[in-house]
Amino acid sequence: MLSRFVRLGSRQFFSTATSPFQPLVVFSEENEALRESVSRFALERVGPKVKQMDRDQKLDESLLKELFDQGYMGIETPAELGGAGLNLTSTMVVVEELAKIDPAVAVVVDVQNTLVNPIVKTFGTDKQKQEWLPKLATGTLGSFCLSEASSGSDAFALKTTAVDKGDHWELNGSKMWITNSKEAGLFLIFATVNPAAGYKGITAFLAGRDTPGLRVGKSEDKLGIRASSTCEVIFEGMKLPKDAVLGKVGEGYKVAIGTLNIGRIGIGAQMLGLAQGAFDYAMPYLHERKQFGKYIADFQGMQLQYAEAATMIHGARLMVYEAARLHETGRPFVQEAAMAKWNAAQVASHVSRRAIEWLGGVGFTKEFDAEKFYRDSVIGQIYEGTSNINLETIAKNIQKKYRQ
Template structure:
C-alpha cells in the first residue's frame, strides 16, 4: 500500500513544479463540487422571517420595560404574556398541542434575538424551550404531554430544578431524596439557584429515589406549583440578569404520584446530561446575543462622542494600545524587581532576556498601531525607528532599571498626545480604533458560526456535544471581551444606567456561570 501512496505524492509534487496550465485541470476537478455548497451562515425563508419578526417584537414590546425590570428585579407580567402570545415559549411544541411547531435552530435564533435586547428574557425563553419543553416532548407519556404541553405553549412557565447548596458543579451529588410509598413518592430536600421559580407553574425536579445506587438513583419528577409542601424562597438579589428570578426551593414531604415520573426511574442523570448539552447551545446563543446587542449599542456612540476635537471612533484606539504597552512594561519591571529581591543567584541575563521579550511585544504593538509604511517613517515628526532605538537602549542598556521600571504612563500618554496631533494622526488613530472594532466584530461572527453549527448538528440528529461545548466556551469569551471593550469605548458614561452597556456587562457575568 505504501508504494502506490509514494508514487501518488511523488507525481503530485512533480506537478507542482510544472507550469500552472499543466495542473490547473487537476485542481478544478477537486474544487468544483465545493461550489455547490451553501455559505456557512444561511437561513431558510421561515428562519429568516422568524428572526426578523422576533427582532421587531423585542425592540417594540420588550425594550420599553428593560430598565424598569432590571431596577426592580422583576419580570414584567406584560412581557411574559407577550412571549406566549407570539408563540415564543412553545417553539418546538407541535401545533397539535398549541405550539409553534418550529425547529431547534429557530429556538436558538429566537434566544439570540431576545438576548440582544434583554438577556434576562432570553434566559426565560431558553429554559422553557431547550429544557422544559424538550424533556416533556422526548420523555413524557401521552397523558403528561396532553396535560402540560398545551399550557407550556400558551400560559405556563416551567422551571428546571437540579442545583443544590452542596451540588452546583458536581450536580449529581444532590441530596434531595424521593422515598417510594406505595404508588406515590415523598420528596424531601432543597434546591438553590432555580431560574424562573418565582413565576413557574410546574417544576421538573431531580431527586434521588435510590440512595444506595448513588447518582444512578436520580429520577426526574414533575411537581406542580400548588403541591402541598413545596415552598418557594426569597428571590436572590443578583448582580446581573436581575429581571430573571432566581430562588431557593424547599420540599417538605412533597407527595407526588408515580405517574409524575418523567421518563424512567434512575435515568434522571442521563436526561440531565443530555439536556444540559443542548442547554449549552442555548447559553452560547444568549452570550452571542448579549455581546451583539452591547456592540450594536456602543458603535454609534463612538462616532458621536468627541474627545480632543474628534470622535473617539477616529482617535482613542491608539491610546488604548499604547496603554497596553505601558502595562506590559510595568508588569515586567515589577516581575524583575520581585525576582531580584527573592531569587538567590538569579542571572541578570535571564531577567534582561525576559524584559527583551516584553519589549519586543511592545515594539510589535506599536508597529501594529501605526501599520504599513508608517513603521519606517512617521510623517508627523516622530520616527518609529527612534522609538525602537529608545526601546533597544531600554532593553539592553545600563539605564534599564530607571527607564523601564520608572516608566511614566503620563510621559507615554504625552508622547501619544503629540503623535495624535500630527499630520497623519487621523488615519493612524482611526486604524487603531477601527482595528479593535473589527476584531470584536470578527470574534462575534466566529461565535455565531460555532453556535449555529452546533444547533444544526443537534437538529440533524448528529453528535454535537463537542461543538456545543466549544460554542458555549467561545461565545462566553467573546461576550466577556465585547462587554469589556464596549465599556472602555463608552468612557465614563458606560458605567451609568443612562446607557444599557453596564447592564450587558453585569448580565454577562451571570450568564457565564
C-alpha cells in the first residue's frame, strides 16, 4: 500500500493510496451473513403468521420460542452467559430485517436487546447477571416498566412507590403501555423511594413474574404492532428482597436515561425496516400493473415519488447505523440517536403512506399488507421519546455548541 505525508494548511497528515475506511452501508462478513439468515427466517417463519397475529393481537408462542432458539433475544449478551456475544450493529441488523416483514415482532426483539438486556448487563450485580442474563437469552422475555398514566414524556413524574421496610421493599402503584408485559417473565420496574427528591428518588428494581403482588392487567387494543403485547402492570403490596435493587438506590434515572438513548437507535432500525418493507411490498405492483398502456412505474410522476422514497430510506439507514457505531466506539451518540429515531419515524410514515397510494384501491384493503405497515408506522412517532421530545433533545445538544 502506498503511503505518504501531505500538508494541508499548517498541518501534516498521513495519507494512504487505499483508504482504510468502509462506507457505512458496508457490513462485516459476519453481519452480512446474519442479515441473510434473519431475512430468510423472517420470510419463512414470521411471514406466514403475520396476518393471524395481527387479527388475534397475540404473539404466536411457537414463534417466540423460535426467536430464542435462533439467538435473537441475547444478541449482545456474552457467550459465556448464553448469548451470541455480538455488537449493537448486529442488533440493528436483526431488528431491521424482522421489521421488513413484521414490525411487531421486531419490537419484541428490540426491547429485549436494547433495553432489558443492556440494563441487567450494565447495572446488575454479578449475582443478578448470573441469574437473569442466561434466562433472558434463552427463554425469558423481559419488560421495561417506566411509563405511568401521569408519566409519559415527563418520564420521572412517577407515582409508583417503593418503601424500605427494613428487610424488604414494598412496591405499590401501576404502569401503563408496557411492551412485552403479557409474556414477560422478568420486569424492570422504576419506582420512587423518595417523592420529595424528584428524579433523584427514582430507583430500579428487578421482579420475576411470579412475585406476589405483581399483576399484569388488560391488553391495550392498539392501532398497530398488534402482535406485540402492551398491558398495564399493577403492584399491590408487592414485596421484593433488598437485593432486588438494580444499580444504586436513587439512581434509577441514570439506568433509564442511558438505556433509552440506546433504545432510540433500536426503534430507528425498526422504522427503517418498516419503510423498506413497505417499499419492497409495493414496488413489484408498479411494475406489473398497466394503465393507459404503460406500467405504473414508468409514469414520471410515479418515478419521482419512489425515487424520493428510496432516497429517504437510504438516508435513514445511514443515520441509524452511524448512531449504532458511535455508541460501539464509545463516542458521544445521544444527539445522533435522537436524530436517527426521529428521522426514521418520519420516513416510515411517509413511505408506508405512499405505498398505499401506489397500490391504489387494493392498498386500502386488508387483503394487501400495505395498510398494516402504515398502521404500524404510527407508533414510531410516539414511543422511545415522541418526535417532539427527540427534537428537543437535538435542540439542547445544538445549544451546547453555540451558547456561551
